[in-house]
Amino acid sequence: GQNIDQPTEMTATEGAIVQINCTYQTSGFNGLFWYQQHAGEAPTFLSYNVLDGLEEKGRFSSFLSRSKGYSYLLLKELQMKDSASYLCAVFNQAGTALIFGKGTTLSVSS
Amino acid sequence: DAGVTQSPTHLIKTRGQQVTLRCSPKSGHDTVSWYQQALGQGPQFIFQYYEEEERQRGNFPDRFSGHQFPNYSSELNVNALLLGDSALYLCASSLRDGTVNQPQHFGDGTRLSIL
Numbered sequence: 065g066q067n068i069d070q071p072t073e074m075t076a077t078e079g080a081i082v083q084i085n086c087t088y089q090t091s092g093f094n095g096l097f098w099y100q101q102h103a104g105e106a107p108t109f110l111s112y113n114v115l116d117g118l119e120e121k122g123r124f125s126s127f128l129s130r131s132k133g134y135s136y137l138l139l140k141e142l143q144m145k146d147s148a149s150y151l152c153a154v155f156n157q158a159g160t161a162l163i164f165g166k167g168t169t170l171s172v173s174s
Numbered sequence: 175d176a177g178v179t180q181s182p183t184h185l186i187k188t189r190g191q192q193v194t195l196r197c198s199p200k201s202g203h204d205t206v207s208w209y210q211q212a213l214g215q216g217p218q219f220i221f222q223y224y225e226e227e228e229r230q231r232g233n234f235p236d237r238f239s240g241h242q243f244p245n246y247s248s249e250l251n252v253n254a255l256l257l258g259d260s261a262l263y264l265c266a267s268s269l270r271d272g273t274v275n276q277p278q279h280f281g282d283g284t285r286l287s288i289l
Contacts, residue, residue, distance in 0.1 A: 068216075097277060099280075105282060106178075106280040106281055106283060107217070107264070107280045108280070109277045109278075109279065112277055151217075153216070156219070158230060160207075160222055160229065160230050161207060161219040161222055161230055161232065162207075162209075162217070162219065162266075162278060163219065164209075164216030164218070165216050166214070166215050166216045167214075167215070167216050
């Protein structure tokens with residue numbers, strides 16, 4: 065089976081750095097995704113990791129360790145607009161559909 | 175370049191009724207997946223369509239059915255609606271590529287409320 069765990073809520077202040085962790089158990093690994101979802105809106109693609117290591121994209125970075133079943137999303141120089149739910153997802157065994165965690169709601173305050 | 179579009183935006187139905195939701199994929203995409211997102215939860219996979227056939231299905235009852243048209247657009251049908259079907263229904267499109275797992279792009283969803 066497949067299972068994804070991530071914290072329910074996190075808070076941070078503007079300008080700070082926050083790390084959102086995700087652990088997963090999967091019967092076959094085909095890649096891990098991070099999506100951002102603002103309230104009432106569609107999830108938007110942030111990053112995709114299939115190999116171990118850090119992928120950097122502007123203020124956002126994502127890390128993967130396949131041996132530990134672990135990933136994190138790092139957000140730097142936080143802005144108020146970063147307040148959203150962050151969804152960790154892995155591909156199912158067939159590599160076609162996404163299995164999502166429950167999401168981490170990040171609240172950024174001034 | 176139009177992204178994934180879904181209609182309607184909101185819908186209110188009563189128990190026992192039937193509903194049809196529609197999705198047009200992002201230009202250049204040929205695969206459509208449907209997800210159900212309950213409040214405070216992550217999206218859950220319903221099924222995926224490619225070449226007008228259901229290719230994979232999640233853990234949802236037969237009341238949930240779908241269709242894909244030759245222009246790649248898709249419909250999700252739900253029969254005998256239950257209160258528990260109240261959720262945000264998301265459509266995601268992607269390009270099927272046998273060598274690379276393409277990211278799925280999501281529409282804004284249809285908010286379905288069952289009274």
